[in-house]
Each structure stands twice: as C-alpha cells, then as structure tokens.
Amino acid sequence: MNLFRGLGLIIGLELRQRVRGVAWYVLIGVFVALVAIVTLLLWFTTHTWSTDGADGAGGWLYSLIIYFVLLLGTLATPALSGNAVNGERDAGTLATTQVTLVSTTQIVLGKFVAAWIASLAFLVASLPFVIVAFVLGNLDVGTVVVSFLVLAAELGVLAAIGVALSAIVTRPLFSIVLSYLVVAALSVGTLIAFGLLGSVTTSTATETYIGFEADEYDDATGEPIDPVCQEPRTHTYDVPRFDYYWGILAANPYVVIADAAPGGFDTHGTPTNLFSALSSGVRSLQTPPVLDSVRDICNGGAPGATYLADQPTPEEVHDAAVPSWFVGLGIHVLVAAGALWWAIARTRTPAKRLPTGSRVA
Amino acid sequence: MTESMTDSPPADGVVVDGVARSFGSVHAVRQASFTARSGSITGLVGPNGAGKTTLLLMLATLLRPDAGSIRIAGIDPVADPVAVRALIGWMPDTLGTWSSLSPRTALTTIGRMYNLDVQAARRRASELLATVGLTHLADRPARVLSRGQKQRLSLARALVHSPRVLLLDEPASGLDPAARTELRALLRRIADDGATILISSHELAELEVISDAAVYMSAGLTASSDALTHAATTTRQWRIRALGDAPLATALQQIGVAPENIATDNRGTLVSVTGDADAAQLLSALVAAGTAVTSFAPAVGDFEHTFLDLTKNSAADQHPEPGPEGAAQ
Incomplete structure (x- = not known):
C-alpha cells in the first residue's frame, strides 16, 4: 500500500x-x-x-x-x-x-x-x-x-x-x-x-586583595586623602565548576527553545524576553571561573572599583558563547x-x- | 518435510506441514500438518489450549513458525506476508472493536486498508452490514453492541475484501441459534464460491454440522490418520428408542447383549457398540426380533467421539501441557 x-x-x-x-x-x-x-x-x-x-x-x-x-x-x-x-x-x-x-x-x-x-x-x-x-x-x-x-x-x-x-x-x-x-x-x-555535578566538582581559586589605608577622608566627597596601598593579601576558596557540565543543560527542552530564539536584547544589551534571559544565563556558564583574580581597590593610589569595569553585558556573553540548541x-x-x-x-x-x-x- | 507438498497441493487451499511454534518453554504447537481444500469447510477441533489459536495466528501472518512450512494458495506467509494478507480474512477469538467508531465507519476504514477506494469501501460496508444483520446499529458507536453483535461485526470485517481463504477462530461463540443457522448458510455460500474456510472451535456438535472435513488437534499436535482410524473403531454408545421400554429391554437380552453394555438415560437406552458394522448388525437383530425401533443413532457425534478418544489416548501417551491457557500467548 x-x-x-x-x-x-x-x-x-x-x-x-x-x-x-x-x-x-x-x-x-x-x-x-x-x-x-x-x-x-x-x-x-x-x-x-x-x-x-x-x-x-x-x-x-x-x-x-x-x-x-x-x-x-x-x-x-x-x-x-x-x-x-x-x-x-x-x-x-x-x-x-x-x-x-x-x-x-x-x-x-x-x-x-x-x-x-x-x-x-x-x-x-x-x-x-x-x-x-x-x-x-x-x-x-x-x-x-x-x-x-x-x-x-x-x-x-x-x-x-x-x-x-x-x-x-x-x-x-x-x-x-x-x-x-x-x-x-x-x-x-x-x-x-x-546542579549536583557542578557543585561536586570544585576548583581552588586564589584571590589577591590590595587594600589601602588613609588617615583622613575628604568631608565633602568621602574620598580618602593620601591613601597608602597595603601589601597584597591572598586567600583561597573553592568554586563550583559548572563550565564542565553546561552541555547537560543543552538537553533540556526549555533551554533548547531559549537558546534557539534569536534576538531579544534591547539597546543596552539586556534581555527583553525570557528566552534571551535564560540563554544568556545558561551560556554564561560556559565561561570557566577566574581561578586567579586580583581585587585591587587601592588602584595604585587612586582608590575605586575599576576592577569591576568592563563587565560584558548579557548580550555580549550570549553572542560570544557557543550556541548549543542544535546539539x-x-x-x-x-x-x-x-x-x-x-x-x-x-x-x-x-x-x-x-x-x-x-x-x- | 516436503513429502506432502509433492502430490499437487490444491491451488487455493491451505497446506500446513510440520509446523511448530513455542513461546519460551511453552510449546503451543509441536507438530501440525494438514491440508484444507478450496471450496470446502474444514473444522479445526481441539480442547482449550490445544494450540488452535496459535496455529491460526501463524496462518494469519501474525506469528512466524519456528519450524515447518505453511502455504496459503501456494504462498508462504513468512516470505510474502503482504500477498497472503490480500488473500485471507481472519476473525480472531478476541473481540476487538474500535469502541468509539460506528460499525459502518469501522468497516469502511478496514475496506480502505485493503486498498478499496472510498466509494467502493462504503458500498461494501453497507452490503456486509446487511449480510450480518447489523444495519439497524450501523451508525451507533460500537461500544453499544452486545457480544453477539460484536461477533457479527468481526465476521463482517474478515469478509470486507472478499477473501479466498477464511480463518475463523470460534466464530459461533456468543451467537444465538438463529444467528448460527445464518452463519452456517453464509459460510456454505462462500465455500461454494470456491473459498477455503478453516474454522476452529471446541463446540463439536456445532462444528460437525458445518464442516466437510476435520483436523483434530490436541496438546499442539494434529492427529495422525492412524489415530483417526483407531478412534473410528473404538467402542461408543448408541442411543436406541423404541415403542415401549419393556419390549426393548427384553429384545436386547434375547439378542445376547451383555447387561454391562446397556445403560439408560432420560432420552433412551444406551448400548455400547464397537464400530459401525456391529451397530448395523444390532439394528437388524432388533428389528428381526420385532422391536418397534423409532430412533437408533450414536449418542455423541463423530467429532465428539473422535475428539474424546484422541484426548484420552494423548493423555495416556504423554504428560499434559503445563498451563494450557498460556498456549496462545
């Protein structure tokens, strides 16, 4: 027939x-x-x-x-x-x-x-x-x-x-x-x-912290006056390695749909729907954690949180990572x-x- | 194994040779060999669990035999199931109906599954609904049908494509006497048109009325011709009725029938006789003795007698099958 x-x-x-x-x-x-x-x-x-x-x-x-x-x-x-x-x-x-x-x-x-x-x-x-x-x-x-x-x-x-x-x-x-x-x-x-595999598998991360000391602070701005940088101090801690296992999430049908959908970011690079929010989150897991970081708030005599500058937007994370939905x-x-x-x-x-x-x- | 194949098999018939099929450790069919000729109705006789349903499933292209060969109108159902399916109509022992569909829709759909076009399938469905007497229920959902009505629908389904070979598994169970008579007439018409019909049943009297030939099956084996000859010559009871009970008893005594061979039930006197020749002799002796004989016939039908004799012998020959109900599984 x-x-x-x-x-x-x-x-x-x-x-x-x-x-x-x-x-x-x-x-x-x-x-x-x-x-x-x-x-x-x-x-x-x-x-x-x-x-x-x-x-x-x-x-x-x-x-x-x-x-x-x-x-x-x-x-x-x-x-x-x-x-x-x-x-x-x-x-x-x-x-x-x-x-x-x-x-x-x-x-x-x-x-x-x-x-x-x-x-x-x-x-x-x-x-x-x-x-x-x-x-x-x-x-x-x-x-x-x-x-x-x-x-x-x-x-x-x-x-x-x-x-x-x-x-x-x-x-x-x-x-x-x-x-x-x-x-x-x-x-x-x-x-x-x-979740379980990522939590069980950990790596030891080392963070170097550079602080500063100042005797006086400007009353008007709250900025320190003549800060002196301290000796770098290091400490270690365990970080979970989700980046080894992100492939497991690729088998999730909700992730597949989210990962497949194009676009969904506004001009600031932030998500405008659940798909792009989820897929930029999932794709950010592909990036290995920084195992040797420096947190320098003294910043060579000009204290500030400049080490936080230049963080990628969710859109940049999304576009830089490997798409997994077709797998x-x-x-x-x-x-x-x-x-x-x-x-x-x-x-x-x-x-x-x-x-x-x-x-x- | 191919010996019986050499003497020209009937063109349209069913030839089964040395077929066996087991399910794990349960040997449902051990050794089945028989021929069913076209234009005739062959009864497949055997107790529950004898392997009848398994044998029919193999003929219906649903099960593969472990050994032996099957030819349906000369075609091997294992090698070319599609060609065989176009030829056979199979009525299963389980009554499967699509409960939410009406008999008319079900039959039309089945017709289309046999490559009929929509118009032809509708025509054929109406025709068959009239044949099996379901026209008044044709457009109700099948779940309202009674068992007997489902049985008729199942028969109609087997007939949709006018098959040349009909395999019917317990077709009469659940039918009332009038419907059985109609079924017999219908099957006879189909056989007279040249089709081969194989009917399995354990209702022996019913089967004996309709069948031209019989295949006996017990514990997975079809009976050999030796066993059948043996059965024909064993002692069986004949029921005799005459005008007045006393003259009959006296006459039997005078003829010299041993008292242990005489029994009575509510429908007459039963006399054990070995073979047809002895029976004929007994009748003529009774008539010669002046008894007014009104009825002289075997107490049980041929099928039942043969069947009981074979069952008795096979029970003596071999161990009974464990879990006979599993045979068709």
Whole structure:
C-alpha cells in the first residue's frame, strides 16, 4: 500500500477515536483560560512601563506563552500517546489492522503523527495570545518564527518517544509512566544533574586583595586623602565548576527553545524576553571561573572599583558563547527516530519473538 | 518435510506441514500438518489450549513458525506476508472493536486498508452490514453492541475484501441459534464460491454440522490418520428408542447383549457398540426380533467421539501441557 495513504488512514483513525473526546476539549479550554489569565496579569503590570513603545512586555508575554505550551504539551502528550500501540493490542484491534495491507511502519508512524498533531493543538490555541503579545510590543518576528518551529519539533520528539515506548513496553500503564519519566528526566533531571555535578566538582581559586589605608577622608566627597596601598593579601576558596557540565543543560527542552530564539536584547544589551534571559544565563556558564583574580581597590593610589569595569553585558556573553540548541535538538531527534525504529521492529509481523506476557492478538 | 507438498497441493487451499511454534518453554504447537481444500469447510477441533489459536495466528501472518512450512494458495506467509494478507480474512477469538467508531465507519476504514477506494469501501460496508444483520446499529458507536453483535461485526470485517481463504477462530461463540443457522448458510455460500474456510472451535456438535472435513488437534499436535482410524473403531454408545421400554429391554437380552453394555438415560437406552458394522448388525437383530425401533443413532457425534478418544489416548501417551491457557500467548 502507498505509504501516505496508509499513514493517512491511521492518522484519521487515531484522531477520530483517541483525541476527539470531551476530555481533550476540557484540556484545551483549561489551557486557554490559563494563558488568558497570564496575559491579562502581564498586561496590567507592564502597560505602565511602556512610555515610548520601545520597552513593551510583548517579548516576556510571548516567551511565557511558548513555555506554557511546552509545559502542557509535556504533560498531555505522554497521556495521549503513551498507550497508542499497547492499548490497541490490549483492545484486540492492533492485530486486525496488521492483517490488512497497512504495514507496521505505517501503523507506528501514523500514530506518532497523530499524537504530534494533537499536541500541536495547544500551539494553535495559543495563537490569539501571540497577537496580544505583538500588540504589547518589543517582540521580534525572528524570535517568534524560530521558537514556534523549535517548539513544534520538541513536541514531535515527545510524541515520538511516547508512541515508541507504547510499542516497546507491553503494559499501557507502564509505558505511560515511563513516558512521563522521560519528560521529567529531560525537563527537571537535566537541571538536577547539572546542579549536583557542578557543585561536586570544585576548583581552588586564589584571590589577591590590595587594600589601602588613609588617615583622613575628604568631608565633602568621602574620598580618602593620601591613601597608602597595603601589601597584597591572598586567600583561597573553592568554586563550583559548572563550565564542565553546561552541555547537560543543552538537553533540556526549555533551554533548547531559549537558546534557539534569536534576538531579544534591547539597546543596552539586556534581555527583553525570557528566552534571551535564560540563554544568556545558561551560556554564561560556559565561561570557566577566574581561578586567579586580583581585587585591587587601592588602584595604585587612586582608590575605586575599576576592577569591576568592563563587565560584558548579557548580550555580549550570549553572542560570544557557543550556541548549543542544535546539539540538544539534534540529540532529541536522533533519540526519537531511534525509538520509533525500535518500536517498528518490535511490532513487525509475522512476529518472531514476543515480549513475555504479551500476545499478538 | 516436503513429502506432502509433492502430490499437487490444491491451488487455493491451505497446506500446513510440520509446523511448530513455542513461546519460551511453552510449546503451543509441536507438530501440525494438514491440508484444507478450496471450496470446502474444514473444522479445526481441539480442547482449550490445544494450540488452535496459535496455529491460526501463524496462518494469519501474525506469528512466524519456528519450524515447518505453511502455504496459503501456494504462498508462504513468512516470505510474502503482504500477498497472503490480500488473500485471507481472519476473525480472531478476541473481540476487538474500535469502541468509539460506528460499525459502518469501522468497516469502511478496514475496506480502505485493503486498498478499496472510498466509494467502493462504503458500498461494501453497507452490503456486509446487511449480510450480518447489523444495519439497524450501523451508525451507533460500537461500544453499544452486545457480544453477539460484536461477533457479527468481526465476521463482517474478515469478509470486507472478499477473501479466498477464511480463518475463523470460534466464530459461533456468543451467537444465538438463529444467528448460527445464518452463519452456517453464509459460510456454505462462500465455500461454494470456491473459498477455503478453516474454522476452529471446541463446540463439536456445532462444528460437525458445518464442516466437510476435520483436523483434530490436541496438546499442539494434529492427529495422525492412524489415530483417526483407531478412534473410528473404538467402542461408543448408541442411543436406541423404541415403542415401549419393556419390549426393548427384553429384545436386547434375547439378542445376547451383555447387561454391562446397556445403560439408560432420560432420552433412551444406551448400548455400547464397537464400530459401525456391529451397530448395523444390532439394528437388524432388533428389528428381526420385532422391536418397534423409532430412533437408533450414536449418542455423541463423530467429532465428539473422535475428539474424546484422541484426548484420552494423548493423555495416556504423554504428560499434559503445563498451563494450557498460556498456549496462545
């Protein structure tokens, strides 16, 4: 059978029986209500900021909406796709489909595409609020396009993993739980692993401090009069080495979206949305800590905090560092494709080996 | 292994030769060999856990045999499952229906999965719904169907693409007597058109009415012809009814039937007889003795007798299968 015809049949079948239920519309309704509340609150808190339209909160609202879609997508997709194959096997309808001319590849891929389409419904439902974000201003079209595409790809990865697990694991309950564990590992587990590993791995840093002494201070300015520089004093302390582990965060879907979105900085180089704030923060972790620093507040007889001068802005940090989103997304897509391939191999008939405790029909 | 393949196999039939399949340590099918001819209905007879469902799953291209060969209309289901799928209609023993879809939608979808275009699939669905008597429920969700109605829907699904080979796993269970009669007539029509029909069941009387031939299966083995001959010549009970009980008892005594071979139940007198020749002799003796015989027939059907005899022998020959319910798993 023609590949697309078989795929289309399975997708239609899935969407008709699995998705089109009351629960699904309730979920979408709850999502719309939540995003509406967030939009309203952001509107009230931020419309006073904007005096000239240049610092509107549209970017913040938009990035929040996208993260909402990702959050709900990660919560709903495993439930919708996590029993796609083994649930049908339990119901006795998988084998009756497999004896038709539709191939196993078409069955598994069709279920994956259907689950993906279902999770994209959240993205579609969020569109009216994206328009509100544009009205609020300060939102880059490039940011919108890229984050939409990357979010869609991430939802696809989640759908693929859910469907694949439902074919690999025999019991529906188990595969749904496992899909949630994968989501949790990517969203929260990467943060925990990063934090723990970075804290455990420490280096010894040495700081040299040069102070000054002055007998008198100018009453008017508070500046010291005739300061005398002291001998440099050094002390050592442990610093965590997060720079070794920043790659772990690249596997986090929230970081992938943030890192992929271009722009998002104002003329002072400070972030104008959650994506650029997060990605400049994450990218700054690539810089190793300074292990041999000098804090010279005496400054050769002219005391001041000049050692603090010339700190890079978040935008400069962001642009100087290595982008990691395509590595993270690439790994996600590879894992998803591999899982689907395994799922197809596992479901193919005539079956040679059956997982223990399962039956073909 | 290919001996039986050499004497020209029926073009449209099913030929199974030395097929075995095990699941881990459970040997569901040990050695199955039989031929089902086109244009006829073959019954697959055996107790629960005999391996009937596993055998049908292998014929339906869902399971790969560990050993042996299968030919469906001359095609090997392992080598070319797609070609076999286009030919076979399979009705499983588990009643799977897409519960939120109506029978009409389900059948139309299945039709399209067999490459029918939308119009043809819709036509075929309406036709089959009428054939199996589900037209009045055609547009309700399938979850409202009763067990018997789901059974009919399952049969309709197996027939969507007018298959040349029909594999039916317990098709009559859950059907009322009228529906069974209709099913028999329908299957006979399909067989008369030249299709090969293989029906598995443990309801022997039912199967005996419809089948042209039988394959006996027990503990994963199909019965050999020796075993079948043996079964045909073992002692079985015949039920005799005559006008008046007393004259019959007297007549039996006069003919010289040993009292231990005579029993009675609420439907007549039972006499143990070995083989058909003895039965014929007994009948003519009774008639000659002037008994007004109104009914003279085997107390159990041929299938049941053969089946019971084979089960008895195989139980004596070998250890019973552990966990017979796991055989289809």
